Amino acid sequence: MRNSFLAALLTGTVLALGHAAPAHSVELNLIRFFGDCANEYGNVTELDKAVGECGIIQVLTNKFNAENDLGATVNTQTVDWGTYYDQLSATYSTGSIPDIAVMHRSVLPNFTTRNLVEPLAEGFAEVGVDTKDFAPAALEAVTVGETVYGLPFDLHALLFHINMDLMEQAGLVQNGQPVLPSSPEELLQHAKQMKERTGKNYFAMESGASEFMPVRLFNTWVWQQGQDVIAADGSAANLDSDAGRAAAELLATLYSEGHINSRHDYAAAEQAFLAGDVAILINGTWVVDSYSTQAEGGEAGLKNYRVANLPNLFSQDAVWSDSHLWVMPVDQSRSDEEQKAALAFLAFLNEHNYDWARTGHLAVRTSVLESEQFNALPQRSNYAETSQIARALPAIPGQRAIQDIMVSELSSIWLAGKSVDDVLPSMQRRVEQTLRRSQR
Amino acid sequence: MTITATASSSLAERRETVTGRREAWAAYLFLAPFLLVYLVFLVYPLFKGFWISLHDWELVGSYREYIGFLNYEDLWYDPIFWLTVRNTLTFVALTVPAMTVLSLALALGVSRRTRTHGILRGIFFASSVFSVSVVTLIWQMVLNGERGLIAHLLRSLGIAPIDFLGHPFWAMPSMVVATLWWSVGLPMALFIAGLQQIPGELYEAAELDNASRWTVLRKITLPAIHRTVILVIVLQIVLQFQVFGQALLMTQGGPADRTRTLVQNIYHTAFRDWQVGYASAMAMLLFVLMFFVSMLQLYIGRRED
Numbered sequence: 239m240r241n242s243f244l245a246a247l248l249t250g251t252v253l254a255l256g257h258a259a260p261a262h263s264v265e266l267n268l269i270r271f272f273g274d275c276a277n278e279y280g281n282v283t284e285l286d287k288a289v290g291e292c293g294i295i296q297v298l299t300n301k302f303n304a305e306n307d308l309g310a311t312v313n314t315q316t317v318d319w320g321t322y323y324d325q326l327s328a329t330y331s332t333g334s335i336p337d338i339a340v341m342h343r344s345v346l347p348n349f350t351t352r353n354l355v356e357p358l359a360e361g362f363a364e365v366g367v368d369t370k371d372f373a374p375a376a377l378e379a380v381t382v383g384e385t386v387y388g389l390p391f392d393l394h395a396l397l398f399h400i401n402m403d404l405m406e407q408a409g410l411v412q413n414g415q416p417v418l419p420s421s422p423e424e425l426l427q428h429a430k431q432m433k434e435r436t437g438k439n440y441f442a443m444e445s446g447a448s449e450f451m452p453v454r455l456f457n458t459w460v461w462q463q464g465q466d467v468i469a470a471d472g473s474a475a476n477l478d479s480d481a482g483r484a485a486a487e488l489l490a491t492l493y494s495e496g497h498i499n500s501r502h503d504y505a506a507a508e509q510a511f512l513a514g515d516v517a518i519l520i521n522g523t524w525v526v527d528s529y530s531t532q533a534e535g536g537e538a539g540l541k542n543y544r545v546a547n548l549p550n551l552f553s554q555d556a557v558w559s560d561s562h563l564w565v566m567p568v569d570q571s572r573s574d575e576e577q578k579a580a581l582a583f584l585a586f587l588n589e590h591n592y593d594w595a596r597t598g599h600l601a602v603r604t605s606v607l608e609s610e611q612f613n614a615l616p617q618r619s620n621y622a623e624t625s626q627i628a629r630a631l632p633a634i635p636g637q638r639a640i641q642d643i644m645v646s647e648l649s650s651i652w653l654a655g656k657s658v659d660d661v662l663p664s665m666q667r668r669v670e671q672t673l674r675r676s677q678r
Numbered sequence: 679m680t681i682t683a684t685a686s687s688s689l690a691e692r693r694e695t696v697t698g699r700r701e702a703w704a705a706y707l708f709l710a711p712f713l714l715v716y717l718v719f720l721v722y723p724l725f726k727g728f729w730i731s732l733h734d735w736e737l738v739g740s741y742r743e744y745i746g747f748l749n750y751e752d753l754w755y756d757p758i759f760w761l762t763v764r765n766t767l768t769f770v771a772l773t774v775p776a777m778t779v780l781s782l783a784l785a786l787g788v789s790r791r792t793r794t795h796g797i798l799r800g801i802f803f804a805s806s807v808f809s810v811s812v813v814t815l816i817w818q819m820v821l822n823g824e825r826g827l828i829a830h831l832l833r834s835l836g837i838a839p840i841d842f843l844g845h846p847f848w849a850m851p852s853m854v855v856a857t858l859w860w861s862v863g864l865p866m867a868l869f870i871a872g873l874q875q876i877p878g879e880l881y882e883a884a885e886l887d888n889a890s891r892w893t894v895l896r897k898i899t900l901p902a903i904h905r906t907v908i909l910v911i912v913l914q915i916v917l918q919f920q921v922f923g924q925a926l927l928m929t930q931g932g933p934a935d936r937t938r939t940l941v942q943n944i945y946h947t948a949f950r951d952w953q954v955g956y957a958s959a960m961a962m963l964l965f966v967l968m969f970f971v972s973m974l975q976l977y978i979g980r981r982e983d
Contacts, residue, residue: 324949330738348952352739446844447932501823501841639951650934654846668758675752675953 264310264579269326270295270340274316285593290528294593302586310579312338323638326567330354335569337580341388343379343561343630344637350382351635356566358584359386361577365585375628376602379561382633388563389584391591392523392599395559395624396454398549399511399519399529402542408432408517418549422488425551429497432517440497442516444504447653451504451520452489453644454558458548459485461556461629472634472673477644478666484552486648486658493652500652514539523624526598530616545617547624559628561602600625636676643668724965727958735955737948749959759960761935762943763967765850769921769939770971772854774914781862781910785869786899799870806863810923817856818843818928843929849937853924860924861917865910872906873899908979912972919968940964 273292282288283304288297299312315336317325323345329335341349349355362369369377369386376390400416408431410417419425429440444451457467465481468474476482492498502510511519512532526545533543548557564587566580587594588603592612595601606612613619631637647665650656731750734743753759788798805813820827823841832839842848876899884894900907922941925931931938940960948957 327738327949327952349738352736352741354739446930447934448930499824501839501844503822503824506824636951639946642946642950646932646935646938649932653841653844653933654936656934671756672951675956676951 264308264575266310266312266338266576266579266583267315267334267336268299268312268338268583269315269317269322269329269336271317271319271322272340276314276316285590288593289531291524291597294597298587298590298593302583306579306582306586308575308579308582310582312583330567335567337566337569337572337576338583339565339567340391341563341565343563344641346380346388346563346565347382347633347637348635349565349567350385350387350633354568355387356568357385357387358389358566358581361566361581362386362389362584365581367585367588371603371605373602373604373607373625375559375625376561379630380563388565389588390602391562391564391587391594392597392602393559393561393625393628394523394599395557395628396451396458396520396548397523397526397621397624398546399521399525400544400546401511401514401517401540402544404432404436404438404514404517406542408435410517416544416546418546419551420549422484422551425488426491426495426497429492429495433497436517438515438517439499439510440517441492441520442502442507442510442518443498443520444502444507445493445498445500445649445652446503447649448642448645449504449649450641450645452648453641455520456482456485456489456644456648457629457631458556458558459488459551461558462550462552462554464553466632468631468634468640468669468673470632472632475640475666475669475673477669478662482662482666483658486651486662488551489648490651490658498652512538512540514541523598523600523621526617526621527596527615528598543617545620547621547627555623555627556629557624557627559624559630561630562599634673634676636672639672639676640669643672728962730955731958731962733955734953735958737952737954745955749956750963752956753959753963758935758938759943762938762940763963765936765938766919766921766940768850769854769937770915770918772850773857773918773921774911776854777858777862777865777914777918778907778910780858781865782869782907784862784866785873786895788866789870789873791874799866802866803863805860808860810860811927813856813860814924814927817852817859821852821928844933846933846936849929849933853921853928853937856924856928857918857921865914868906868910868913869903872903876902904979908975912975915971915975916968919964919971 272295275292275296279288279293279296279300281300281304282297283301285294285297285301288294296314299314303311326336326339326341341355346355359369367389372380372390373393375393377386379393380386380388380390398416398418402411402416405411405416408428410428410431417428419428432438432440443455460467460476460481463481463484465479466476469476493500499507499510507516507519508521508525510516512529529540529543532538533540547555550556564584566577566584572580591601591603592606592609595606595612596615598617601607601612607625613622631640644665647661647668651658651661732744732746734741734745734749736742784802788795788802808816818826821842823829823839823844826839826842828842829839840848842852880898880902881894884898889897920941921939922945925937925939925942926945929937931942941964944957944960944964947960948954
């Protein structure tokens with residue numbers, strides 16, 4: 239009797255385990271930046287409760303874990319933005335290669351030139367991700383030759399974040415629209431007008447020795463002059479040039495005339511804008527959601543918030559941009575089940591492209607971009623053109639090093655008093671040395 | 679008789695040889711764990727590093743191409759490499775003497791075996807247990823040009839704040855100050871150990887002779903801890919040549935690369951740019967530089983003996 243009871247118990251346990259096992263049999267490792275908010279969002283699966291990049295991706299992951307019918311669980315490893323790529327690169331040496339990783343468009347060439355990420359077109363077809371629905375810029379961001387290497391998640395670009403009350407006080411509003419400059423001279427004139435009439439700075443921007451915003455602005459202004467920053471084949475840089483000089487001199491003047499506070503880091507620039515102490519903050523698409531909420535909340539000094547595309551100061555529209563993508567790093571030990579589950583997760587993220595775009599990033603699916611739901615999001619109509627004028631460096635490896643060099647060189651103008659004449663040749667030489675070494 | 683004497687002496691010699699061999703084996707046996715660790719974790723990586731430096735060797739993937747001394751040739755013409763060497767030497771030149779003097783001064787101040795001195799020793803040593811990220815965070819909160827403690831203080835006095843970490847002159851001294859605060863504990867402990875070895879009679883004799891405190895320091899204390907001073911200096915040289923975290927986290931090498939250090943450059947070259955071969959060549963030169971300066975210091979120390 240006792241034996242048969244034990245046997246029944248054992249059989250029951252085995253059956254229960256056998257039944258339960260497939261439900262959680264596939265563990266996926268995901269590595270990303272965007273911050274860690276697992277404590278805040280725990281097991282939240284309602285997307286409307288999520289705010290900001292971290293919240294939305296965390297809730298998307300929770301939702302996939304709770305709802306997928308493959309028994310897949312995505313385990314997230316969050317890494318600080320500054321060291322993310324170093325850690326991701328190191329996983330190839332340590333062997334603990336993640337199944338899914340977030341990546342910038344600007345970094346993807348490092349991995350594709352060495353065949354370190356999986357081609358995904360076939361997998362996408364299997365799980366119903368329609369690559370034809372990707373906006374042209376998004377498809378270009380993940381394609382090398384004819385091969386698709388990633389799932390585009392967004393397009394992010396520079397924007398003017400505007401305090402309309404200060405613009406009004408400075409006489410820079412007409413018919414309810416901000417009056418934005420159309421030439422470098424006009425920009426400096428507006429900045430002067432702002433200072434005279436309000437006593438406030440026209441611009442705020444992160445300006446530290448390793449902060450990228452000024453480089454993004456420099457690139458934008460070079461492109462607006464119809465010139466390349468880096469040649470399309472990555473063979474040469476075009477920094478010590480007339481276009482580079484015009485862009486660098488405009489930056490130098492803005493700092494030397496006190497229209498930008500060179501002591502501001504990212505947080506200080508943002509704080510100054512939200513406190514209502516600055517007319518225009520130069521920052522990306524990723525903060526639109528957050529600033530809109532804060533301005534509407536009424537607690538911030540900023541009351542009347544507005545977003546605008548970066549104005550054309552030279553001869554053609556252009557703005558710096560990059561994209562977040564999801565890739566599947568090459569790992570010979572990945573099983574078919576894991577591969578299938580990873581593709582299912584990517585398809586899930588693609589389905590929720592609208593939710594990600596709530597951060598302020600531009601959606602990458604044409605169907606989402608054209609949807610009423612997307613266009614009803616705050617401010618979207620004010621920067622709809624950004625996706626059309628977005629530019630990026632050509633798909634060459636070593637862009638992080640190039641960016642670091644440019645930050646270091648350009649910031650030495652306002653931080654160390656170096657002249658544009660000294661900076662441009664030095665920046666040109668160092669970037670070309672990097673281009674040579676990264677393509678050897 | 680002679681034969682017997684010769685035989686017994688050769689027997690004794692053989693015994694001595696056997697004993698000597700046994701002792702040698704025992705010595706090797708005791709040395710073995712250290713030697714093993716030393717060979718596996720120091721000697722092998724050193725040679726492997728040199729071997730890698732002769733290649734175009736990428737961190738990720740399998741690209742490796744033998745290029746002889748081309749990486750070293752590239753280094754010779756790399757202005758950023760030489761800039762980082764200069765910055766590192768400046769940092770070492772500022773930090774090592776300041777650290778030695780400061781830690782000695784603190785040790786002299788708190789070396790007595792009293793409760794108060796014990797507590798003070800603990801306080802001064804406490805900062806050494808922090809990680810570099812905590813230390814740099816604390817000093818950023820103090821030195822930040824816009825929101826830092828000093829900036830608020832200066833503003834309240836009606837003085838325009840200084841962006842210490844973004845200033846071409848102040849960035850390096852700021853890093854030095856943070857480093858001194860962080861790592862003064864260990865050299866202080868070494869000096870305290872050295873000071874406590876000095877026989878009290880010497881000080882009593884000096885007191886009887888009415889020697890001034892300055893004379894006591896010059897004629898008794900400093901000569902007695904001469905070897906500790908050399909040890910502290912050599913340790914500090916080796917340690918400070920490898921400055922990395924402070925530059926990476928506090929100033930990010932800026933402004934205008936004024937605080938970019940050699941190890942930071944090695945890190946970026948290897949992990950950001952994946953050029954492990956080139957980074958290894960830099961690491962080899964750093965090793966040579968540290969070895970040379972340490973040997974020079976030891977040589978000077980011995981000559982003074």
